[in-house]
Amino acid sequence: MHELSIAISLIESAEEEAARHHATGVRAVHLRLGPLAGVEKDALLFSYELAAEGTSLQGSRLVIEDAPVAVFCPVCRERRPVRSLQSFCCATCDTPATEVVQGRELEVIALEIDS
Amino acid sequence: MSEPRLVEVRRNVLRQNDVLARELRERFRAAGVYTVSLVSSPGSGKTAFLEKTLSRMGQRHRVAALVGDLATENDAARLRRSLAPVAQITTGTVCHLDASMVRGALEGWRLDELDFLFIENVGNLVCPSSYDLGEELRLVLLSVTEGEDKPLKYPTIFHTADVAVITKIDLAAAVEFDWDAALANIQAVRPQMPVLRVSAKTGEGMDEWQGFLEARAPVSSAPSGGAVKP
Ligand SMILES: Nc1nc2c(ncn2[C@@H]2O[C@H](COP(=O)(O)OP(=O)(O)OP(=O)(O)O)[C@@H](O)[C@H]2O)c(=O)[nH]1
Ligand SMILES: [Mg+2]
Ligand SMILES: [Zn+2]
Numbered sequence: 001m002h003e004l005s006i007a008i009s010l011i012e013s014a015e016e017e018a019a020r021h022h023a024t025g026v027r028a029v030h031l032r033l034g035p036l037a038g039v040e041k042d043a044l045l046f047s048y049e050l051a052a053e054g055t056s057l058q059g060s061r062l063v064i065e066d067a068p069v070a071v072f073c074p075v076c077r078e079r080r081p082v083r084s085l086q087s088f089c090c091a092t093c094d095t096p097a098t099e100v101v102q103g104r105e106l107e108v109i110a111l112e113i114d115s
Numbered sequence: 116m117s118e119p120r121l122v123e124v125r126r127n128v129l130r131q132n133d134v135l136a137r138e139l140r141e142r143f144r145a146a147g148v149y150t151v152s153l154v155s156s157p158g159s160g161k162t163a164f165l166e167k168t169l170s171r172m173g174q175r176h177r178v179a180a181l182v183g184d185l186a187t188e189n190d191a192a193r194l195r196r197s198l199a200p201v202a203q204i205t206t207g208t209v210c211h212l213d214a215s216m217v218r219g220a221l222e223g224w225r226l227d228e229l230d231f232l233f234i235e236n237v238g239n240l241v242c243p244s245s246y247d248l249g250e251e252l253r254l255v256l257l258s259v260t261e262g263e264d265k266p267l268k269y270p271t272i273f274h275t276a277d278v279a280v281i282t283k284i285d286l287a288a289a290v291e292f293d294w295d296a297a298l299a300n301i302q303a304v305r306p307q308m309p310v311l312r313v314s315a316k317t318g319e320g321m322d323e324w325q326g327f328l329e330a331r332a333p334v335s336s337a338p339s340g341g342a343v344k345p
Contacts, residue, residue, distance in 0.1 A: 002211055002242035010128045017124045027119045031128070038244030038271045085270040087303055096306030100274075106245070108126045112119045 139249025
């Protein structure tokens, strides 16, 4: 399980961003997470609390927003969802998908801070 | 207490690793070394495949390897029998390699004296998927003994890899490996993924693998018989 390593990187990222915004405290961290990032949501939520302990983010919430997989379908010529990770094809026309445009995200998108 | 303020940021959580990986990739390209990493579940045959790869490719190219292992030096010792330079990365409790570990292991290396660098990741089909190592090509290995449905169970690792390598094909008949199902499953999770088939035991498929790699790598090979070991 590497979610603890990820949570530690997440805390460090959030701390740096909070400092850049002259925060005196952080209430919540908002994260965008795609299924292709290789990170399990529940394990990350659990690890977050552990990793935050003893840091300036202790007691803050982690809010995870899903970034579902989207591909560019060459037949539809549109951005489309896929059937599933196990059936990686355009959900509209079933063309096998190779061009991923969303779903790898593992990024901090917002902070709720006191300042 | 005053009301909290919502500030938008946009920051990749693994930015530090991504920056390091990008630096490594640039160094590899500048030095003309083609870097290949290998991921698989424990025991799929990464080290055996690399042993064969190093000793065969070492006859025509300057090759080297890094190998990640939680605790032991065993894999590094096996790979050193090929006479190629090998560095061990002991990860302790960490279940994957990251770019800083690769950079650390390469300290003092003359990359311009290499044509190919192979990196064996820790045996794990989940954790390595998040970390870019600066490699040019990532292989995911899948042995015939672990079942045809591995791709369906671990689609993400197949997504971060460029090529699937089915290993231990000498055992395929004994375990009644279903080739059609395996290939269909790989294509279902990662359409158009190239698939190679090898046996490190019999050497079957190793020529095709070497040809595949040489065709992709824009590196100059040493003149035949003139391989230089750094
Ligand atoms: N029959 C057969 N056995 C193989 C082949 N490749 C590897 N093995 C055996 O499979 C076992 C595991 O092989 P390794 O090369 O150590 O596997 P690995 O992926 O490096 O393992 P970890 O580093 O522990 O994850 C060993 O007993 C090998 O001898 C093969 O092509 N054919
Ligand atoms: Mg090994
Ligand atoms: Zn379509």
